[in-house]
Amino acid sequence: MSVLPITINDRSFNPQRIFCIGKNYDEHIKELGGQTPEEPVVFMKPVSSIVVPGETLCMPRHGKLLHHEVEVVLLIGKEGRDVSDALSYIAGVTVGLDLTLRDVQGRLKKAGLPWELSKSFEQSAPLGDFKAYDANVIDLENLSFSCSVNGDLRQQGNTCDMLFPIRSLIYTLSRWWTLQPGDIIYTGTPSGVGSLESGDRVDIESPVTGSFSWTLSF
Ligand code: ZN
Numbered sequence: 210m211s212v213l214p215i216t217i218n219d220r221s222f223n224p225q226r227i228f229c230i231g232k233n234y235d236e237h238i239k240e241l242g243g244q245t246p247e248e249p250v251v252f253m254k255p256v257s258s259i260v261v262p263g264e265t266l267c268m269p270r271h272g273k274l275l276h277h278e279v280e281v282v283l284l285i286g287k288e289g290r291d292v293s294d295a296l297s298y299i300a301g302v303t304v305g306l307d308l309t310l311r312d313v314q315g316r317l318k319k320a321g322l323p324w325e326l327s328k329s330f331e332q333s334a335p336l337g338d339f340k341a342y343d344a345n346v347i348d349l350e351n352l353s354f355s356c357s358v359n360g361d362l363r364q365q366g367n368t369c370d371m372l373f374p375i376r377s378l379i380y381t382l383s384r385w386w387t388l389q390p391g392d393i394i395y396t397g398t399p400s401g402v403g404s405l406e407s408g409d410r411v412d413i414e415s416p417v418t419g420s421f422s423w424t425l426s427f
Pocket residue numbers: 229230231278280307397398
């Protein structure tokens with residue numbers, strides 16, 4: 210099932226990149242025993258890893274411990290470099306899952322290797338439908354969001370707890386890459402990450418986007 214193009218208010222976007230921010234919530238860094246970063250930790254997923262709501266999710270075969278990470282996800286609406294008014298670059302907001310093979314990531318980290326096998330595999334980016342961003346209606350610096358598995362609440366976060374708030378993330382990314390319309394940004398996960406099994410149903414939601422769900426199969 211194709212997610213592309215993403216359409217918001219009659220505008221179409223064809224994403225070329227998914228930026229993901231790691232280690233952006235203190236309580237999550239603590240639960241994994243990591244170090245607080247001095248600047249945003251960035252990794253990427255291929256656009257082909259997006260899974261639209263309701264599409265069947267298959268368990269990856271090259272790891273055992275598949276973790277859910279619910280995150281607020283942004284869609285960039287215009288080109289920009291070294292941007293000063295960062296929030297004006299946002300076209301859409303949703304929530305998504307940064308699926309992670311934690312056992313694989315542990316081995317890669319230990320060996321000092323890149324994270325792709327643990328973070329950028331097929332179907333690693335379940336993504337809700339984007340809602341148009343209007344600064345007068347959506348407060349991105351005080352947005353709650355959550356993840357439930359089989360009806361049990363596992364993660365509950367609020368963007369006010371980010372180590373690097375959204376405007377600072379967008380500014381920093383725009384120093385390292387020229388932002389392009391259609392860029393997608395996963396902004397990091399709060400604490401409560403945990404494992405998923407075949408047959409599990411995952412629901413993620415925020416008050417501004419509503420809820421989206423996926424079921425895991427073999
Ligand atoms: Zn994440």
